[in-house]
Amino acid sequence: MFHDQRANKIVVAFRGTEPFNAYDWSTDADISCFENKEMGKVHGGFMKALGLIKEQGWPPELPAEEKGKNLAYYSIREELRRRLKANKEAKFIVTGHSLGGALAILFPAILALHEKPRNEEQALLNRLEGVYTFGQPRVGDFQFKTFMEDRFKKYGIKYLRFVYCNDIIPRLPLTTEDLFFSLYTHFGACIYFNSSYKGQILDEEPHKNYISMFGVIRRFFNALSELLRSLYLPLLKGQEYMEGLPLILMVRFPALLCPGMADHNPQDYVNATRLGSITTFEQVEYPNSDSKKTN
Secondary structure, three states: OEEEOOOOEEEEEEOOOOOOOHHHHHHHHOOOEEEEOOOEEEEHHHHHHHOOEOOOEOOOOOOHHHOOOOOHHHHHHHHHHHHHHHOOOOEEEEEEEOHHHHHHHHHHHHHHHOOOOOHHHHHHHHOEEEEEEEOOOOOEOHHHHHHHHHHHHHHOOEEEEEEEOOOOHHHOOOOOOOOOOOOOEOOOEEEEEOOOOOEEEEOOOOOOOOOOOOHHHHHHHHHHHHHHHHHHHHHHHOHHHOOOHHHHHHHHOHHHOOHHHHOOOHHHHHHHHHHOOHHHHHHHHOOOOOOOOOO
């Protein structure tokens, strides 16, 4: 969490899965389901990572026996209250990559779950400006989608999902229409970037279940172009875009066999937000404005 003093905006950023963190991987692989009659069904592993209390769910305040534990939702909520109380004009946004993207969308979901009996959560939601996720997996069912769309509309909260090319993680867990069973679904505007960092505004990323004719061939040539791009991009855009040898050897070359996982790396998301057209972002960020915005 940090406070941009110039914009008077607090940023809450959730970290993604660490490569050698067994707890993170077990969280991602935990396909249990948390169910709430108002919210719907949500990925259990992500809920536990956020601070779900076993056998109690999401009490508005920590029970006595849980106090002193560093549970993400409750700790972040308290720090936000403190910072926003000290600065009456500040707003905040929530963001994250991968697992962090899942936690970023679930944090306001729990605030919304507590909104009715508690004015404090309503006050936080009123000062939440937007949720911006990168390579975010699906987190809940259609009821959860409806619940969140209703709350975001009520509080005027923006929600944008950034997806890069063949990244497999936003296409997991598998969605439903193509597979004859129903659980996970995306919502919110998807800003999709291809391997040339050209952006589009879509309802959902292309080939949402990774099922497409000639998909393997297409993904191979995309991965090959990304490998070549890593070599010439610094010559075109400057040395700040130079990719290290570990990234090239451990991500770009293996991507020729498994492009979906390689496209999940943060480097491409950073490049997409820097090199992609700002007008693509503006169409969603400022839908009712004709004025020109600067990056």
